Amino acid sequence: QKEVEQNSGPLSVPEGAIASLNCTYSDRGSQSFFWYRQYSGKSPELIMSIYSNGDKEDGRFTAQLNKASQYVSLLIRDSQPSDSATYLCAPRAGAGSYQLTFGKGTKLSVIP
Amino acid sequence: NAGVTQTPKFQVLKTGQSMTLQCAQDMNHNSMYWYRQDPGMGLRLIYYSASEGTTDKGEVPNGYNVSRLNKREFSLRLESAAPSQTSVYFCASGLGQPQHFGDGTRLSIL
Numbered sequence: 001q002k003e004v005e006q007n008s009g010p011l012s013v014p015e016g017a018i019a020s021l022n023c024t025y026s027d028r029g030s031q032s033f034f035w036y037r038q039y040s041g042k043s044p045e046l047i048m049s050i051y052s053n054g055d056k057e058d059g060r061f062t063a064q065l066n067k068a069s070q071y072v073s074l075l076i077r078d079s080q081p082s083d084s085a086t087y088l089c090a091p092r093a094g095a096g097s098y099q100l101t102f103g104k105g106t107k108l109s110v111i112p
Numbered sequence: 113n114a115g116v117t118q119t120p121k122f123q124v125l126k127t128g129q130s131m132t133l134q135c136a137q138d139m140n141h142n143s144m145y146w147y148r149q150d151p152g153m154g155l156r157l158i159y160y161s162a163s164e165g166t167t168d169k170g171e172v173p174n175g176y177n178v179s180r181l182n183k184r185e186f187s188l189r190l191e192s193a194a195p196s197q198t199s200v201y202f203c204a205s206g207l208g209q210p211q212h213f214g215d216g217t218r219l220s221i222l
Contacts, residue, residue: 004154034209043202043213044155088155092209098143098162099170100209102155 002027004103006089012109019076021106023089026070030091033065033072034100039085048074079110114138118203118214125193125221133188133217135203144186145210146170146178148199155202161186193221 003026013019032051036044050056050063062075076083086107090100119134146158157170161180175197177189190197201217204210
């Protein structure tokens, strides 16, 4: 059973602070990792992908991957109230696999 | 540019009834997916289609069937609805992973 663990939150951060969202996964064969943002009552949106160990930056978002520790994280710099949403971590097993295993998500609340 | 369009947005069924959820994408994506999302369970893959003409089971396929009608359309059918299938259903499309999701279908089975 492939497991993806995320702290359900809510994680509350003040506006302008760095939000750190963490995810651990059980399947050592996971090769690619995706972060989705889901606003309440809406559909998920793909916001980041990371394939190699280390950091990947895209605007205010930084994804970090450590395959040896089976750990992936998402940092949001200069957090804004509009970042308040649930963030879903989703590893993909193996190259060529179409199946992602989604975590249950971390609810982030950015306080003005 | 509509992206991924799902119909209907809401539906209430009685146990044992059948229905088909429709999904269409206009982004020329090869892969399409059906997920269900339940409180406390996260998104779970029901079926996916890697390319036109192929379909494969995901994590929770029991009670569902799918049809990849053409590159644009991927439908999900409930042959005999059960209360356990009450959920929010999302269709998605992408290039190897779900990149764009539809707005969802909120389905209640009484």
